[in-house]
Structure formats: structure tokens, C-alpha cells
Amino acid sequence: MALIVHKYGGTSMGSTERIRNVARRVAKWHRAGHQLVVVPSAMSGETNRLLGLAKELAPAQTDDACERELDMLAATGEQVSSALLAMALQAEGLSAVSYAGWQVPIKTNSAYTKARIESIDDQRLRADLAAGKVVIVTGFQGVDGNGHITTLGRGGSDTSAVAVAAALKASECLIYTDVDGVYTTDPRVVAQARRLERVSFEEMLEMASMGSKVLQIRSVEFAGKYRVPLRVLSSFTPWDIDLNTEASSGTLITFEENETMEQAVVSGIAFNRDEAKISVLGVPDRPGIAYQILGAVAQAHIEVDVIIQNISKEGKTDFSFTVHRNDFQKTLHLLKTQVLPALGAADVVGDARICKVSIVGIGMRSHVGVASRMFKCLSEEGINIQMISTSEIKTSVVIDEKYMELAVRSLHREFDLDQTVDTISG
């Protein structure tokens, strides 16, 4: 008997018929002797419907008080699907109970609309599991220190599921979604993309952070931090397929490197067109500059991705970074009104028509020249590179968004991902 966390995405919960299928699937696992905690997302379209209503009524300039109400609003979507799933499980003859984030409680900080989980109390959940109940924990939400409802940002239910799995030391966290696993790249862009049976945690982290939409990045971070075995699999297989077949389907995100297997140099090509580029020009080159610029940005709860500082010329340097496109105008405004005057920099410029393309692979650790092979490939396609950022297992470039598909396809071919080997790493 194992303790297993299931997470179901919005499409999987998209209608009463689908919720009934989720209940049947969960019941199958429960009857096989497992303890089940289920984290459902809002029914697909519900969050957008709610935020659409908010858009009609909210002030043009959203502040903290308004974002608090947005969270109050958006959190209801998951509460609805949790209660419905509990009833569907009861109709299957199981004992089931659902909890909102504040009831667990899942404690978070107060960064409305993008809060971070600080702790999860497992007492109530364990007592219910011991009593033979299926426990439903409402995803995407938590409660801050002052008893205000918070939400974890888009895709936050993945993070909820992994965090709950970590708190309960679950054997595995199964992320049921509308795709059947993690691919070498988005099959809508490259028809030859292949499903990976296993992928290392580090690679998945880079893939997710690079915009691979299968999992929210923070859920992968959590999984890594607490070593929660994570599996991405499809909720659209028939609910009554053999449990063992189901349990080994999809893509396993693993922490063990299997040394006996040959590793591909590059496991996947990730891309992201949700970012915008901002440059602060003519910054006096003195200590503390990076903090002066990015400290203000961080205080406004804006996440920064790539950061580049060029070498200085005549005591002045240019400082560039990328943020989410939704934060683009807010960041520009913040820099112009608050940072620029204090800093004595020349100007702030930005560009939202960019994309980021990355090659990701554990194999890059032990192979030299992988980055230059990437640059050569892009150069041969005539694609200009605007920014470069590297880590141990990833190289990312920022390019004009119009070249995105071309770049991804070329790199997928360049790094031999168009073939049919199934297990890449792990």
C-alpha cells in the first residue's frame, strides 16, 4: 500500500462526465489498496471566466488590495471542482472529503496572484487517510499569515500537488494532464518531437523554466527539493485500463542518473515567447548597481529571468534582463519613475517582440562545444542572437520572436532529436 498524490488539470476536470471519469480512476487506485490525495484544478475555462468578470469591474490600475480580491475570486474555481469531485467519489461508494487551501492549511506568503507556499500542515490529511478517506486538496491556493486567501499563479495546482506530496512523503505524484508526457520539444512546432520515457529532474527544471508548458516550474523545484518522484501522464486514457500499465505510462521525472545508459548530449529544445526584454542604458559602473535595479523589481514581486550586464565603457555599462510580458509595462514604469532618477542612468528601453530558445541536456556537462554548435546552427539560418545565458545543462538565446519556429526546428534536427530512441536520460 502506497500513499499517492494525483493531480488533475483543468481539461481533465472540464465537464461533469470527465469529473466522473476522474472519480472512477481514483476509485480504481483506491481499491488497489493505495491511499489517495487528489489535487484538482478548476474546470477548464472557469478561471478565465472569473478573471473576465473581474476585468470588467476592477480598477484600471491594480494594486495590492485589488489583487487580494482577484485571489478571493479566482480561488473559487478550484473549490468548485474539489467539491464536485468529492461528491463524484462518494457516488462511487468511497468516503471522500475536500479541503480549501486555508482548511489544510497551506500557508503561503502574501504575494497575491503569485504567492509561495511556506508550509503545509499534514495532520488533518493524515487523520482522514488513516480513516480510509480519499482526501481532495484544493489546488492553486493557500492562506497567508493574516488569513487572506492567496493563489499561486497560473499552473499553481501542480505546485500544490507536489508540495502536498512532499509534506506527506508520498511515494509518487502523478500529474494527469491532456498530453501523454514530456516531449523533446512542442510537437505543434516540430512534428518529429518524441515523448521521453524518463527525464532527469535537472533537465525538467530547465525545460519547465524555458516555457515547456507541461508543468509549472515551481512544482519541479519543489519536487527536486523534496525528491518527490513525479510522473506526467494522460488523463484521457480510458479510466479502466490496467493499473500497472497506467502506473508506468507517461514521463517519469527522476533523480537517479543511470550511468549504464548512453546519454544524449541534448534532451530537448525549450522555448518561451512570454518574455520581454528591458535594458537600462548608460548605468554608472559602480558596486551595488545590479541590486539597485533588480531590488526594486523584486520588491514589486516581478520575476526576472535572464540577466546580462555588458562590460563597461568609459565608466558606463548597459544592464539588460527579461521579465514576463504581463509585467513588461509595470517594470518599465517602475524603472522610469523610481529607479532611473536615483541611478543617474541614461535611459530605459524595452522590447516585447522577443522569444527565448534553449537547448537542455544533462549530457552537456561532459561534452564541450555544445553551445557553439547551437550558435553555428542559428547563424546558418541567419538568426541574430540578442542575448545569451548559460547554465551547466542549458544554453539559452534570446532572438526576434519571428524566428522562433525556425530556430526550434533547426536545433531539434541539429541535436539528433528527430529520431526514435525513446529513453534519453535518467
Added chain:
Amino acid sequence: MALIVHKYGGTSMGSTERIRNVARRVAKWHRAGHQLVVVPSAMSGETNRLLGLAKELAPAQTDDACERELDMLAATGEQVSSALLAMALQAEGLSAVSYAGWQVPIKTNSAYTKARIESIDDQRLRADLAAGKVVIVTGFQGVDGNGHITTLGRGGSDTSAVAVAAALKASECLIYTDVDGVYTTDPRVVAQARRLERVSFEEMLEMASMGSKVLQIRSVEFAGKYRVPLRVLSSFTPWDIDLNTEASSGTLITFEENETMEQAVVSGIAFNRDEAKISVLGVPDRPGIAYQILGAVAQAHIEVDVIIQNISKEGKTDFSFTVHRNDFQKTLHLLKTQVLPALGAADVVGDARICKVSIVGIGMRSHVGVASRMFKCLSEEGINIQMISTSEIKTSVVIDEKYMELAVRSLHREFDLDQTVDTISG
């Protein structure tokens, strides 16, 4: 400067445009110097939509665990409209914050789907009011001693509003709804029905309990218990009408009897076709019988209205009572399986095709023969009376539901309510 509670019904909150009008109306009151607490219902149709989804998924036989989930589900409707109203108020330039029942907290017992308020903590609300905020308290819901969400039953937002007004010792509780006040009877049944400018609390209590749909009965009980001045008025007057005109419109439910005014004998005709009649036949006539029958019913959280015990014949008696039609089958089942065997009664029979018609009036206290005038009127129309129940200011009869409209129209004429005197009592 007064502390005033506004309550807006589902129709008043039925669209973003209407919510914006509510925000403008509240802003008008706030700018006039008042402290405002607003209790909104769910957007019209939302509760039915949610319960419709539940009906597709929930077990056929609902139990406590299932009703807990129904409350978890239904409570989201009010949370949505509260958050939207907060944002609309912020867009009007006001400082506003919304609280779910558990955040206040509004503590209730654990009778899911029909919980009763036990206490309201006013600390958080007072602090926000003192800080100049408009406070929105989510109606219809609370939290029980174990941290489970509860709801107060249909129309429960009225009760929330009055209870909040009582806790805060508000000057007045304004119930904004889609009708412009309390009428002598339902204008859809009797075209000559008139709006009452004032009605006494006792009369309103009887009117509400008899099925006059303007206010939930428990809200009137609360208002009476804590002497909260209550006004029922329309939310469909333009939001920018003169505040004093608005403040004196609708119907005031009052606690002061104005001795100088002549009182009508009967203030209104109430009716109710939501009930069903149940009779336990051949009950051994011994002490404790009533408790044995109704104790089991009360334990199942089924509310009983009219109760009649006939005189005994040969040591046996018949015991009749009415319950809400929704509880009819459940009550029959309960009596047959649990009560009848222990009691040694002959049989249980029931009829759901009944209605209750009542005459209500403070003036009945000091006038004799009012009840017999009612029976004579019904007799002249050939309507058979099945049950009779009386109180100090009300006489009710249970009749075949097919005679309901005829009975109400005849009684409305009989007691001179068809005329155009405006102030009846109070």
C-alpha cells in the same frame, strides 16, 4: 455618520453592469459620510448552476459528508460576487475589502445546507470600518467549530446581513431586492395588493414564515431578537436618486407600535405551497408521543411547521404536521423505518398537494371573531379546510393547493385590503 448594512439580492448582483450600479449606490452612501458594510448574494442563477452540476455527480442518497461538499460548492457563488463588488468599489475610488464567512468569522453550527449562526466576531470589521474601508461580508455562509464551511439555506444572505447588523449594532439594515417593499399579498395573485410603508416586526415574522418570499424568516427573527431596524427596498431605482428619498422608500419593518393610528385588523394575506402534510395514524395516546415522533424529525434537521394532534378515540390518536416539500420523502421514510416500529402506530400517510393560507395582523389581538370571519369566507367559496393553526396575530389554514389563488383573493377582499390606505400598522 451612521453605520449601515446593505444587502443586495442575486438579481441586484446579476451582471457586471448591475454590480457596477451597486458599487455606485454604495459609494453614494459612503460619500454621504456613512460607514458601510455590504452583504451580497451570489449572482442570480449561479447557485442553481452549481447545484445543477452537483446533481449530476452526487450520490442519489445525500448524507452528511455529501451535504458538507454541497456547502463547500455553493459557498463559492457568494464569494465570487463579494470579490467582484470589492473590485467595483475600488474602481469607484473607494477602499474596500471582502471577507468570506470563515474570515470574519461567522460561526455556525454544523447543520450543513441549513446551518444557524452562533456568533459573529466584529473585530476585523470594526478595524476596517475605522480605517475608512467599505467592508463586504460574503452572505449565506459561515464556518463551524471544526473549520468546515457551512451555508445558511436558501435566502440565507438576508440572515447574514441582519446578523452582521446586529453584531455591529448598525443603525439600519437595508435589504435591496427586486421588489420595492412588502405587499398585503403577492401582486401576481391579487392585482389589488398594496405596498405597506411600515409593517410591525411581528407581522413581518408571520408573513415571512408563511411564505412571503421577500425576506428569509430567520433574518426577521434575528432582526426581532436584536431589534435591528430593517428596510426592504428596490435596487432597481436609479443609483443616483436622492439619498434621503432612497432612505425612506420601500417598507420599514418596525418595533414601535404607533398607538395613535387606527390599525387594520388584518395587514396581509400570506400563502405557501412549499409544504407537505404528514399524518401518523392510530398512535397510542400516552405521554411523550409528540416528542417520540418530532424528536426524530428534528434530529434529522427537518423543520416542522404546523403541528396538530386530534383528540383521542379509544386510546388512539392521529398526529399531523407539515414539513417543507423537499423534506417530504425523507420524513416519510424516516417515520416508516425508525419511528413507526417503536411507536406501535397504525400507519403514516402524507399529501404534498396542499397549501397554507394565512391572515396576519397585529389588530387581531384586539378584535374578536377574525378567525371565524376567515372560515366563513372560505366556506362561501366552497373550500374545505384540512388543518387550522392559530397564533396571537395570525390564523392559518391548510387547504387543497388547487384553491390557493381563490382563497387568497377572497380573503384579500374580505379583510378590506383591496383599498388604497397606505400605512397599515407600526
